[in-house]
Amino acid sequence: MQQEVNKLSRRRMLGVGLSAGAALLGELPLFAKENEMPPAPSPSAAAAQSTTFDSLKEIDAGLLRVSYAEVGPSNGKPLLLLHGWPYDIHSFVDVAPRLAAEGYRVIVPYLRGYGSTWFLSAETVRNGQPSALASDIVALMDALHLDKAVLAGFDWGARTADIVAALWPERCKALVSVSGYLIGSQEAGKMPLPPKAELEWWYQFYFATERGRAGYERYRKEFANLIWKLASPKWNFDDQTFDRSAASFDNPDHVAIVIHNYRWRLGLAEGEKKYDDFEKQLAQAPSIRVPTITLEGDANGGNDYRVIQFTPPGSGCSIIFGKNVTAAAPGSAKGLYLIVADLAAARSELLFRGVAVSEIFHGGADNYIGSDEPYLFGSNRVPGPDPAQSSYRSFASFQDPDGNEWLFQEITTRLPGRVAGDTSYASTTDLVSALRRAAAAHGKHEERTGQADANWYDWYALYMVREQSGEPLPE
Structure with missing residues (x-):
């Protein structure tokens, strides 16, 4: 399995995360009852791959005539998949049918400047600033009469989805974001990075020059091919796969949008005043409070870093798993709590997914010290749930792949003083x-x-x- 994971590119990592998180981000609870477990996909279904979308649709939305692929039932749970640069909607051609089979109405739009998405007016500024792209997605949801949808994306698409989730959380049911929190600002773009980090952004500085613009105009496909190889060094894509996406870069507005996006980030290009209020809010790094999963590919070019971050629904806290996110040795964390309302259901789900979990146990004789785990009920573990079914008193333990030790704790009733629906804001902007x-x-x-x-x-x-x-x- 590890060998397969290492072949994942940044582009394809999102597909894996979406397949794994579809139930989590849709209608199912985090831990379903044992008899509600979804059947495992058949090997033939998992191996099936598409080469293209059968057809495209168009709709006028805001400033654009948006071209998009749609897969799945028209009354399904809406899910928007947003591509990055220099990629296109075919980044999702494999995962979209899988999500459709789970009952999702999957909508995959070409962003402004890509494919057959066009500006409705020749007078519209060819603006690539992040809040403009996010506004496009809100306008598309309005045009499709979608009050709320799951949003997922990578690169530009992840940043766009992050912004929608931060500024319009009422429109975002849940979020899957490759590379995590990508919201930035022009002020943040002025901060220098160490030379090795700056080197990874070489194309951003190239685009800041007129030579860079002319070079991208002339060699846009060669440029994209190079970025694919640098960003995903273990992805051995063939010419057919690349050409399928490269056609979208022939959009007449593509170069203008790309150049403006990167110049705007460095403060070298002006934005439009109508987006100023959005950018002021984004400059404060607003919190994202919708249920969220973030992913990072194992085989990204230029770094030895991987992170998966999960934000439980309604929570202001997240759980982060990853590689090189801490100096602590793998497997050194002990006594990590994962709170659940139904311990039996939580344990059943992990067992279903192939995780070894202990039998349910409770503490005996109020002995809280023991050799196996000094942070809990020690070696004096009594099999079975707490006889009085008391909240806080029943547990099960397991280890993650690195050997870190986790404890499920069942809490059905909170202790006095806990107020349901605690509400706080990190800043006046929030x-x-x-x-x-x-x-x-x-x-x-x-x-x-x-x-x-x-x-x-x-x-x-x-x-x-x-x-x-x-x-x-x-x-």
């Missing part, structure tokens, strides 16, 4: 953003009811608390 989202949602609420809501402040409060706790939002 609070202002939350108020704006509540105001927009409340406006739609009043449209539905057909009358002004005199108690709007109560509605705002309920909306903001539920948004952070991951509970269903008020209508």
Whole structure:
């Protein structure tokens, strides 16, 4: 299995993460009941690969006529897959049918400047700044009448999905982001990096020159081919695979969008004033509070770093797994707690996925010291769940692949003092953003009811608390 994983490119890593996280980010709970476990995919289905999408659709959305592929049932759970540079929608040609088979309505759009997505007006600024691309996705969701969707992407697509999740969380059911939190700003782009890190961004500095623009215009396909090889050194793609995506770079606006994007990041190009408010919010590094999984490919070029980050629904905290994210030796972490509401279901799911988990146990005689695990109920483990079924008192243990030791703890009732729906904001910018989202949602609420809501402040409060706790939002 490890040999297979090492062959994953940055482009294909997202497919693996989406396949693994489809149930998590959709309608299923994190730990399903034992009899609700999905069947394992057959080898033939897992091995099946597509070469292209059967057909493309077009729709006018905001400033663009967006060209997109759609796979899956029209009434399925909506999921948008967003590609990066220099790639295109075929990055998802293998994973889209798998997600469609799980009941998702998979929508894969060409971003502005790619493929057959066109600007509706010749007068529109060919703007590549990040908030403009995120606004395109919101406009596409509006055009498709999608109130909310799972968003997933890599590179430019991950940054775009991150921004939508941060600025419009009411539109984002969940997020899968390759390379994690990619929201930045022009001010952040001014900060120098160590020489080795700067070298990895050589093309960004090349694009800052007119020679770079002319070079990309003339050699855009050769340029993309080189980036594919540098970014994914273990991905042995063939000419057919590359040519399939390279055709999308013939879009007449492609060079303008790419050059503007990278120059804007370095503060060498102006953005549009209509996006200034968005960029001010993004410059504050707003929190992403929707359920999130982040991924990093094993075989990225230029680094020996890998991270997977999971943010539980409604949580302000995340769990990070990875390589070279800490100086601690692999397997040295002990007594890591994973809190669950149904211990038996959680244990069953890990067993189903091939993880060795201990039998359920509880502590005996209030002895909390022991040789096997000094942080828990020690060697005095009594088989079976707590006889009184008390919250906090039943456990199961397991190890991750590195040998770190984890403990499931079942908590069904919180101790006094724990307030359901704790709500806090890291900055005034986060609070202002939350108020704006509540105001927009409340406006739609009043449209539905057909009358002004005199108690709007109560509605705002309920909306903001539920948004952070991951509970269903008020209508």
